[in-house]
Amino acid sequence: MNPSFESFLVLIISLEISIKPSLVTNLLIIIFALIYLIIRKIKIKSLLTLIFVPFIAAFTIFATLFWFSPKPDLYYALNLSTRVYVYTLTISCVTIDTDETKLARSLEQNIHLPSKFAYGVLAALNIVPRMREAVQQIRTAGMMRGVYLSFWSPVLYFKAILVALNSAENLAQGMESHGYVEGKERSVIIPIPVKKSDWIISAVILIIVNISLFMFK
Template sequence: MLTYQTWLSKVNPSLKFLIIAILFIAVLMVHNLNTMIWMTSLFFILYLVFNGFNMKLSFWMLLLSFLLAILSSTTMIFFGQGSHILFQWHLIVISEESLARGLHIGLRTFLYAMLSLVFASTTKPVLFFYSLMQQLKLPPKFAYGFLAAFRILPIMYEEFHIIRAAMKVRGIEKNKGLKGQYNKVKRYAITLLAQSIRRAQRMAVAMEAKRFSLAANRTYYYKVPVSSYDFIFFLTMLVIMAAAFILSSSLPLTPFTNVIE
């Protein structure tokens, strides 16, 4: 899935994860709609310029994020409270206050999606778990367990296609109606679950035999160091946040400085 290598790909995954997690919490404290607009715009530009996905995948990720933001904002926009009514039709009441709060929630959702995509599109899962073990001292038995589960996912996807092809050859897929769909789901679930349990048991025995549970005095095939790119990433996040607050005060786009009031 990761097609391009940008400078964000060279940032230590653990540090990147911690900084983005802190930003998640910091964004919850922002109630100024202008700040949220500028912040979302700047992180959106950061994702567009430095993401590691190909154009097709990046488009679909952006589309899903945009739809999710719209869905999260509509409830507050259509059914929120406010004294300055803009539109009213039966249960649907749109006021200036509800519109501002709905836009704020939608922008926050889209901003969270951008931060998540920045991390997902520039971080290799293997290096992330190695970084968790080396920098954050995550026990190896958990880290290697997550890595093993991550590697199983494409195997399960391939098995699903094999099972579906086998059922089509036998004519089982022709069952229609609600009962037929239920039986089809049951056949897939039981088969995939049984194979996954057997595979997990074999993998657990193999990992235990190779002493993956050993926590002390381990050596690692991949070394994930802390470099100058980590400082650049931290400085970039700090500049974006500061720029959003400065622009919101110097170039306000809306009169709503506190959507809670």
């Protein structure tokens, strides 16, 4: 399925279940999302992470609304707590077969997102691992001089900002050397087409979700 369609489909579903509460719909979305992830052969470790990590937030919401509320409402507590899993699992359904490069290309080609924004997002995502290495190198260099730079140390972040500014300049020069010119039309190396099936699948899913929202509580 087209990455842009998947992303907007998840966004629309998330907005709809936020406006119209329906515990049954939440549970149906969770079940179908889990089935889809299993069909896509998600790793067992990743699946368990998606189940147990959001449980902390879901349990906190449930406990706050049911056990520590002056007027406990079981339905309302379950509805809001299950939304955590809906958001987590639907986003996982998008990311399991779509990487950031494919998504950025789809947004640029299909949604006509400005190329400078698309390439800027890709640059920011790709520079994150380098920034982690740079921060680790800064901390190691400080320890070799007898200076411990803690996680909240302003000196650490000041040095990291200097590294980021230098990396941004190098990145800009690299993009210009590869022929990137802001505002100019660019050729498409890997096209991301929009198929009729994308429209049909998106429409069918939205119709089913809306029917469930208004039929079940």
